[in-house]
Amino acid sequence: MTSPHDDWQAAVDASPVRDVPFETMSGVLVDAVYGDAPYPGQYPYTRGLFPAGYRSRLWTMRMFAGFGTAEDTNARFKELLRHGGTGLSTAFDMPTLMGRDSDSSWSLGEVGRAGVAIDTLSDMEDLFADIELDRVSTSMTINGPAATMLAMYVAVGESNGVARGHLAGTIQNDILKEYQAQKEYIYPPRPSMRIVTDMVKFTTAEMPRWHPISISGYHIREAGSTAAQELAFTLANGFAYVEAALAEGQDIDEFGRRLSFFFNSHIDFFEEIGKFRAARRIWARWMKERYGATDERAMMCRFHTQTAGVSLTAQQPEINIARVALQALAGALGGTQSLHTDSYDEALALPSEKAARIALRTQQIVAHETGAANVADPLGGAPYVEWMTDEMERQAEAIFAHLEELGNGSILEGCYAGIENGYFVGEIADSAYRFEREVNADRRIIVGVNAFAEGAEDDDPNLLRIDAETEEYQRKRLETVKHERDSSAVAIALEQITADAQDPTVNLMPSIIDAVRAYATEEEVAMAMEKVFGTYVEQAIV
Amino acid sequence: MPAPSTPSHKIRIVLAKLGLDGHDRGIKVVARILRDAGMEVIYLGLRQTTASIVAAAEQEDADAIGLSMHNAGHLTLAPAMLAALDEAELDVPVIIGGIVPDADVDILMGAGIAAVLGPGAPAAEVVAAVRDVVVS
DSSP states (O other), X not given: OOOHHHHHHHHHHTSOOOSSOOBOTTSOBOOSOOSOSSOTTSTTOTTOXXXXXXXXXXXXXXXXXXXXXXXXXXXXXXXXXXTTOOEEEEEBOHHHHTTOOTTSGGGTTTTTTSSBOOOSHHHXXXXXXXOOTTTSEEEEEOOTTHHHHHHHHHHHHHHTTOOGGGOEEEXXXXXXXXXXXXXXXXXXHXXXXXXHHHHHHHHHHHOTTEEOEEEEOHHHHHTTOOHHHHHHHHHHHHHHHHHHHHHTTOOHHHHHTTEEEEEEEOSOHHHHHHHHHHHHHHHHHIIIIITOOOSGGGGOOOEEEEEOGGGXXXXXXXXXXXXXXXXXXXXXXXXXXXEEOOOTTTTTSSOOHHHHHHHHHHHHHHHHTSSTTSSSSTTTTOHHHHHHHHHHHHHHHHHHXXXXXXXXXXXXXXXXXXXXXXXXXXXXXXXXXXXXXXXXXXXXXXXXXTBOOTTGGGOOOOOOOOOTHHHHHHHHHHHHHHHHSOHHHHHHHHHHHHHHHHOTTSOSHHHHHHHHHTTOOHHHHHHHHHHHHOOOOOOOOO | OOOOOOXXXXXXXXXXXXXXXXXXXXXXXXXXXXXXXXXXXXXXXXXXXXXXXHHHHHHTTOSEEEEEEOSSOHHHHHHHHHHHHHHTTOOOOEEEEEOOOHHXXXXXXXXXXXXXXXXXXXXXXXXXXXXXXXXX
16 A cells, blocks of 8 residues: 555656756755645645646746737737747737627727727737647637637637647636626626537537636636635636536536636735635535546646736836735745736736736746745645635635525526625625725725835836727728628528527537638627527626 | 815715726725715616716716726727717716826816826725815
8 A cells, every 4th residue: 555655756756847956046955845645736636736846847927918909919929929928818808808899889999908809700810820829828818708719719720720629728718707706798697608518518529628618716806805705706606617517418527627717816925825725625625525526637726827916006016016926926836827927017007018028027036036836835734824725715615605505505506696696796895895994094004005105206107008090990900801701601600600599409619610710700799699698787786 | 184165965976887898896996985975876887888877967966977997998988978978968077087097197187077086096085086076
């Protein structure tokens, strides 16, 4: 009978190793792990998913970027890849996120502002021009119209000679948190869940390197939740997707290993590390014990991390670099699989090129200079860290119990109920207001805002400006595409989407792919489904 | 900070998110701050149009309108809001809150926006700004 340590050692021996010295600055060799079992790579993965942690492979430095036109963002992508970024992450503008074309009256003033504008396959072709899609992994942060963007990516791959089976990446597609926090929904929750499930089925069958949902706490936290609420709401949404897929007869071991997560790394260092460790443990336990997963990969909570945009201050923006460094370190010590570091100017505008480069350099310092990547779970076993991990888990379990009660034993139904009765938005707004009151009462210090404010007069960062011509240019592009395409082919393809939407036994992906290939616009595809699914309007509550 | 002279009636303010921008953390916090300060807050919610805001301001007999903008659309959307109010011959001051670079504040004020509140504005400043624009 082997011991957990023997098993761990065997797993480490079988793992890849980076070709760097694992020693301190003073030349002291360090082991891959310290402390007790269960070791990294062992269930329930509190200490990390991989036996040797970042010794095998560093986290992916995935910088979120997107602004202006597809060509603008394509240039930024290439810049990030040249500077050592190892994955792409696409930010879309608000009209694209909401399923609206650039020529819609709703899009006025918002085209290309907060991300890149994508109306048709033609824009997607430019976005990924001269980028080897079989060699990079791409993340697309979009939810309501996620199926359309995935369809366009598949179509771009095909026209570049990369089959869908070779495309690697993630699409956020986490619709539940849209109703809870980010508010970028199109249809009501239940039909939206049908689209999500169709995408899970489609990618499971045809895109083995694709993650069809990135279950995201980031936006829940940014909207004002506490760390424990972020953890609990996110994992509960994950359980809901699992229950929905199981109800469709999907194999938990097949789709379970394709799910990934996305968390915020905020400024309370140890609370964040405890949250990351608790996330892995809770997910593993629920997947195994409650949902019956047997493949270890289906129990692993793989996650991306982004530093907390909301923690950045418009006052003395350069000091945000220090905040981001600490948050990045927390992400690394928490064992994240990939990391986006925010730019110091993000409380003022989209990142300038220089600010984005400094942000990437910040995580390179954490990775290559601090030694944090030499040992897996270096804080494991520390009494405070272990207590915090347990405390995060305890608070999350209390929230799961509440949702289960709301849903009469089903977390999926509990999530629907919590969306309908305002539970999630209410909890998040309460936490946001509590925080604001604490800052206003000076019970909580924000450096540069309610304390240590001297020096603010130096603020003069060189901000990225999106000029008004972008909107005009994008509208013209769209007009040209509409003029040049075969409109009767588009009409037929859109009718097929509407017909498929009416039949819940049909997967929507094939007809959406056909439509985007014919250069149907994003809004046309959205409307083709809206005819059947209707729209969602949030009740305004404060 | 000495409170400016308070109008005799309870201030009524319409708050809204204009356009597609879904960032509503700030405006919800501001709604509670103003309510705690004794004002009547009518929060219209997300995805409002200039027409829906004009209609609400008219029906609610609003003393002020507060719009929250986080998507860099302020230079287009703020003037559109003012034009819609003009067209309706409604003289209600408009306050913008959210992510507005310093360089744009003067442009907005020049266009007729009554006040701009940036990130980190303390509660007292928010309340004072609303009282100021209503009194003047």
